[in-house]
Amino acid sequence: MAAAVPVALTALLAASGPALAGPAAAAPARGGTVGAAGVGDPYFPLAGNGGYHVSHYGLTLSYDPGSRRLDGAAVLTARAAQRLTQFDLDLKGLTVTGVTVDHVKAGYRRDGQELVVTPRTPLRPGHAFRVTVAYHGVPAPVTDPDGSPDGWIPTDDGAFVAGEPQGAMTWFPADNHPLDKASYDFALTVPAGRTAVANGVFLGSRTAHGRSTFRWRQSEPMAAYLATATVGTFRVERYTTPDGLEVYDAVDPREAAAAAPVLKKLPSVLKWESGIFGPYPFRGAGAIVDHAPSVGFALETQSRPLYDSAPGLTTLVHENAHQWFGDSVSLTSWKDIWLNEGFATYAEWLYTEQHGGASAQKEFDKFYARPAGDALWAFPPGDPGNGGNIFATPVYVRGAMTLHELRRTVGDQAFFRILRAWAADRRDGHGDTAQFTALAQRVSGKDLRPLFHTWLLGQGKPARP
Template structure:
């Protein structure tokens, strides 16, 4: 119990302190000091990968310095991220799985950090103000991991007979460098990679430098256009390298010697495919092109890694067309979330149909009709399974690459074509690639865009029955 006199003293002292404390708080705020930031969120609430990406900042550039020893399966790395804070930050997260973190700095100051699962939480020495540009550098090393997706496929860091292959869709990029690994945060990249002499390191964009000293070769790669983390790649091994041009574009191909003979007839058609794609989709969005063909049959899939798609063996022409169509649809115009995967795969699949239509094969209508009737022809995955769920709403992370996303997604586009006519449809394809060039867009953006481009057409049945509807739509 406090005596009455004691209570009066405490109250009087408190009253006198209020103005002083208030003034101190205001001064601290004005000077940028004090505790004013909050932690950025871990994850951006993606419907299928809720921990992917992070809140509170936007990365504009990745500078990666890597060295890999295939024999020891050991990677050392220094990743420097340049980012802009989108809120006042007292801490922020990076997606990073495996390996050991040795040091983290923000600006020139050492930062505290801790790890939990795929989250590397960084606590800078001083809070970061909203709209402030900052740099975080992470030094790390160890044996990079292979990631198994919910659908059972493998990505991340994949060892090969003579090196490694790094692939990232949807979340594997966090296995070899820390970052904001969600498609909604795109950035420019510079990679400097050192490997034992005799091996090559091939990545996205343009090769800016190559030097060998003391038994090791360093390669410098630059990708200046914005790129989502899952589209970054790194192939290390023995490759036959081709340097040529596709029109005005520098073209760099890297092919495992065992796949060279089988790959050559298809890869030489890259310039032809790009000329055709530009007529259909608009200007090629990047400053270079090429391909990587590795000896990696166990991977089981090709990937549209930006500027330089990866093939796990010699591709056929249809697969080449598919992966190059992704340079417009998926790489330049990147999905807002993994729910929008059909905007990647439905578009690239329809590009296959268009290529065949334009080169003396089946028309897109004939392909559509065969799929609707249940015919398979050369599409092993197509059948009744394409009606299992609507392409815009896969039931789980394990299903985002299932047949409905590809084949029924392409059928959605054909129904749009039927509804609006060829002229408007091809204007929609080009306009979509132009409007969201280097950006992100979702399904609602596409439906709204198509409706604006074809104001007299009734597209509601296409969305309701083919894009979002359950089961097999009635044939109209």
């Protein structure tokens, strides 16, 4: 059974033959069921899978930057949500050489981005099971609807691995939708002299016979798109903050001089964000600063944001704000992307306001001054319309403007209570726009339906507040 798509904001406002690629798959048993090939996301309908939930990924990977070959073994610990005679994993490209379910060989075949698995015997509802997939090949990024690369992106000394929104499936088999979050263990082997950086806490490394293996653990639940296994020739700095956070920064030497003064501010940025949003949600922190001029973006990879070049201070603030808004509290649908990007953009405005710069009101006024034909008003952030719009200006800026209008309407005391409650109540979980709207109304005691309708769903430039 596919996971349900969350309640739409409009409802709240109105009411308050592919060829076999491995061992032949057995026909589904009579009375059995087949896990859905996607969760029904309106923008990425094949993302994720139905019928089970993954609780843990164990990823053992070996990468050769010269040949760009990746060898992988993925062990997924999962639980069946229904009787399953067949289920899917998201995996694009790469060659699968074997699949087992509970250590028994399973049938499998490829169907586009789906790896279709048929266990030897049907899985009972509630049954905890383990899937192991062996695979290899030359991973390649996917191209997103907006034309940007996504996934395993090769660089001149390794790989820049950034999976939002689809790219996790380019390097490991996954239940690749934010609805399904899991813990992770990584063992990443690369040529000696290279460093492989993933999420969470660094467990150590070992070098032998010209190869180095780096081990990482992300204990808190993480959506697959936030996983990374970035490889490069990095300078590494490790330290522990006074609050006990284990910080690991990996910086390409070509970016080190420009990155140093910004990364020096990371502990103070995290302390400031913790004061505004509540306790930092993870054990690990840090940054990966790569030299990847063809990429053109940074990503809030969980616990350790990934930058394609030395970031500016506002970018550092933005990506680390996502640790609360997007990473710890994750989406239930990509349609609600403003809950990630609008919040992180407004964090930039707040940081600037509280550190001697322009007020958030001045930022709002600057953007509101744009004419009605400007791209800022091209579509409403609460309904971007398609996957090609989810990283466009309205989602970020008009999303932040929505939050500023909320702040102006309810006052600072209620506004910051709303932000902290959202991060605390849904830590390690999920949220959607309807739930955020309900929280804001409950905390403030105000009818906010007109505000959210105007700023999140209204077409064109809203009337002057």
